[in-house]
Amino acid sequence: MDRKEIIDRLKPIIKTYAPAQVKEKLEELTEDADFIQDLYINSANLVDIILDVEEEFNITIDNESMEKMLTVKASIDIIITKLSEK
Amino acid sequence: MTGNDLVDLNQAASDSNWQRKGYLDKIYTLAEQKILIASKDQNETVWLLWSMKEAAYKIYSRQTGIRNYAPCSLQCFDLQPDAHKVNGKVKVADHLFYTESFISANYIHTIAALSMASLTEIKVKIYTYPDTLFDYRSTEPQCVSHHGKYLALVY
Numbered sequence: 239m240d241r242k243e244i245i246d247r248l249k250p251i252i253k254t255y256a257p258a259q260v261k262e263k264l265e266e267l268t269e270d271a272d273f274i275q276d277l278y279i280n281s282a283n284l285v286d287i288i289l290d291v292e293e294e295f296n297i298t299i300d301n302e303s304m305e306k307m308l309t310v311k312a313s314i315d316i317i318i319t320k321l322s323e324k
Numbered sequence: 325m326t327g328n329d330l331v332d333l334n335q336a337a338s339d340s341n342w343q344r345k346g347y348l349d350k351i352y353t354l355a356e357q358k359i360l361i362a363s364k365d366q367n368e369t370v371w372l373l374w375s376m377k378e379a380a381y382k383i384y385s386r387q388t389g390i391r392n393y394a395p396c397s398l399q400c401f402d403l404q405p406d407a408h409k410v411n412g413k414v415k416v417a418d419h420l421f422y423t424e425s426f427i428s429a430n431y432i433h434t435i436a437a438l439s440m441a442s443l444t445e446i447k448v449k450i451y452t453y454p455d456t457l458f459d460y461r462s463t464e465p466q467c468v469s470h471h472g473k474y475l476a477l478v479y
Binding site: 255280281282283284285286288289292301304305306307308 | 339340344346347350351378391392395
């Protein structure tokens, strides 16, 4: 799975928890986006994103990996690592 | 140094389903889950612990420059409920923070500090929308928390 495919599968997940003004601009989503600072995801909803990512990619995200999941880029890196370990 | 965090309980109820499978395991340690299970109002306790962690994290991240998403590394303990107030402590690595949470029907607001003494010196201002729409930055608060229809400032 390449990074483009992963980001495309992340978009609907992010869309569920992002406020309206961010939802409209999700087509322009880049890897640099920070969930909390750029996408205005509530920190209590970041857990939901992580749980949705686990379901979508059928992986388990341990606490050590979760710590780094503040940006789209870090999430893609973790998804790739976890998929390769399967 | 001061930290604060406000949870608008109505906003939290519409945004989050903490009963979702796996949710609590990601954010609360086993010790915290025991506190939760033993509590009378579990919904209230979920957000009480969350606001304690957030308030402590705001000081911790400023102190250390660390930015991460590790809710289980912030451990709430020694909760002392008293009327509408709960005093507690939050430990992160070798840092210890003292907290005081005010619980109302509509929100939970926690303040955090490095000692019990400095906790008592904190001044709190809470505004409800639309009164939140003023230039609060100019009042130079030490910490700001905005959630749902509330704005909480500490000085």
